[in-house]
Amino acid sequence: MDYRTFDTHAGPRTEDILPASTAAAVKVVIVGGFGVGKTTLVGAVSEIRPLTTEETMTQAGVGVDDLAGIEHKTETTVAMDFGRISINEQLVLYLFGTPGQERFWFLWDGLFEGALGAVVLLDTRRLEVSYDVMGLLEERGVPFVVAVNTFPGSPVHAMAELRAAMDLPDSVPMFTCDARERASCRDALMTLMRYLYTLTNESPEPQ
Amino acid sequence: MSKPKNPWDQGNPDRLYILTTGRASTDKDLRLDLVTLIVARSETDPGLQPEHAAIVRMCDYPLSVAEISAYLTLPVSTVTVLLTDLLTNDQVEARPPVPVAALPDVRLLEAVMHGLQNL
Numbered sequence: 001m002d003y004r005t006f007d008t009h010a011g012p013r014t015e016d017i018l019p020a021s022t023a024a025a026v027k028v029v030i031v032g033g034f035g036v037g038k039t040t041l042v043g044a045v046s047e048i049r050p051l052t053t054e055e056t057m058t059q060a061g062v063g064v065d066d067l068a069g070i071e072h073k074t075e076t077t078v079a080m081d082f083g084r085i086s087i088n089e090q091l092v093l094y095l096f097g098t099p100g101q102e103r104f105w106f107l108w109d110g111l112f113e114g115a116l117g118a119v120v121l122l123d124t125r126r127l128e129v130s131y132d133v134m135g136l137l138e139e140r141g142v143p144f145v146v147a148v149n150t151f152p153g154s155p156v157h158a159m160a161e162l163r164a165a166m167d168l169p170d171s172v173p174m175f176t177c178d179a180r181e182r183a184s185c186r187d188a189l190m191t192l193m194r195y196l197y198t199l200t201n202e203s204p205e206p207q
Numbered sequence: 208m209s210k211p212k213n214p215w216d217q218g219n220p221d222r223l224y225i226l227t228t229g230r231a232s233t234d235k236d237l238r239l240d241l242v243t244l245i246v247a248r249s250e251t252d253p254g255l256q257p258e259h260a261a262i263v264r265m266c267d268y269p270l271s272v273a274e275i276s277a278y279l280t281l282p283v284s285t286v287t288v289l290l291t292d293l294l295t296n297d298q299v300e301a302r303p304p305v306p307v308a309a310l311p312d313v314r315l316l317e318a319v320m321h322g323l324q325n326l
Contacts, residue, residue: 010278011265022269024305025242051277087322094242114307186326193320200310
C-alpha cells in the first residue's frame with residue numbers, strides 16, 4: 001500500500017453502507033496458509049468486495065551486529081483481507097482471512113479475542129503447518145472447524161485419512177469446500193455455527 | 208491472501224509517526240477491536256486534521272475499525288490512535304462488538320445461522 005496517496009473522500013461505496021441501526025459486530029477468522037483460498041472464500045460470501053487492512057511492525061535489521069552501535073530498524077507491513085455479511089438490521093459478521101503463522105497473529109492484537117470461532121482451510125500440501133495452526137487455536141481456546149478446499153486437479157484425500165494424519169478428534173467437523181462457490185462457503189460457516197451451537201449446549205450450565 | 212506478492216512490503220513509517228505525533232495507543236478504556244463500529248456524532252469540523260475529517264466523513268453510517276483502516280490505507284494501530292482522539296472529543300461514538308465469552312450465546316448463534324441461510 002502507498003501511504004503517500006491519501007484520499008480525503010475515501011469511504012464505502014453507497015451500496016456498501018451499513019444501516020444506521022447496525023448496533024454491533026461479530027467476527028470469524030479464516031486461517032490458512034499461502035494460496036489455500038482464504039481470500040477466495042471471503043470474497044465468495046462477502047457482500048462487499050474484500051478489503052485489505054494492514055499492520056506495521058518494527059524489526060531489527062539483518063546484520064545489526066556488523067554495524068557496531070548503530071540501531072538499524074525497518075518497518076514491515078503485513079496485510080490481511082476481510083469481508084462482511086450483514087446478518088440483520090442490528091448485527092453484522094466480519095470474516096478475516098489470516099495466515100497460519102503465529103508471528104502474523106501478534107500483529108493484530110485481539111484478532112481472535114471475541115471471535116465466534118475459526119475455519120481452518122487445510123493445506124493438503126503442507127499438513128504440518130495446519131497441524132501447528134490447530135494447536136495454536138486450541139491453546140487460545142478458539143473453537144474451529146476444518147475445511148479442505150477442493151481445487152481442480154488437487155490430490156483427492158480420503159477424509160478419514162486426513163483426519164487421522166491431522167490427529168483430529170471425531171467431534172471437530174471436517175469437510176470439503178469449494179472456496180469459489182458462495183453456497184459451499186456459506187455451508188462452511190454454517191457448519192462452524194452448528195458446531196459452536198453443539199459446544200454451547202454441551203457445556204455445563206453455570207450454577 | 209492469494210496475491211502473489213511479498214506480504215512483508217516495506218512501508219513508509221514517517222507519515223504514520225507524524226499523524227500520531229509519536230503516540231502509541233495506550234488508553235485501556237478506549238480499547239478498540241477490529242470490528243468495533245464507529246459512527247460520527249456530528250458533521251466534520253473544518254478545524255480537523257485531514258485524516259480525522261476523513262474518518263468523521265466516512266462514518267456517517269456505522270463502519271468497522273478494519274474498514275476505516277482499509278479505506279484510509281493506514282495501519283490499524285494508526286487508525287486506533289486517530290479514533291482515540293475523535294472519541295475523546297466526542298466526535299464519533301464506538302459500538303463495541305458483541306461480547307463473546309468462551310462460548311457464544313445461543314441466541315447470537317441462531318441469529319447468525321438465520322442470516323447465513325438468507326445468503
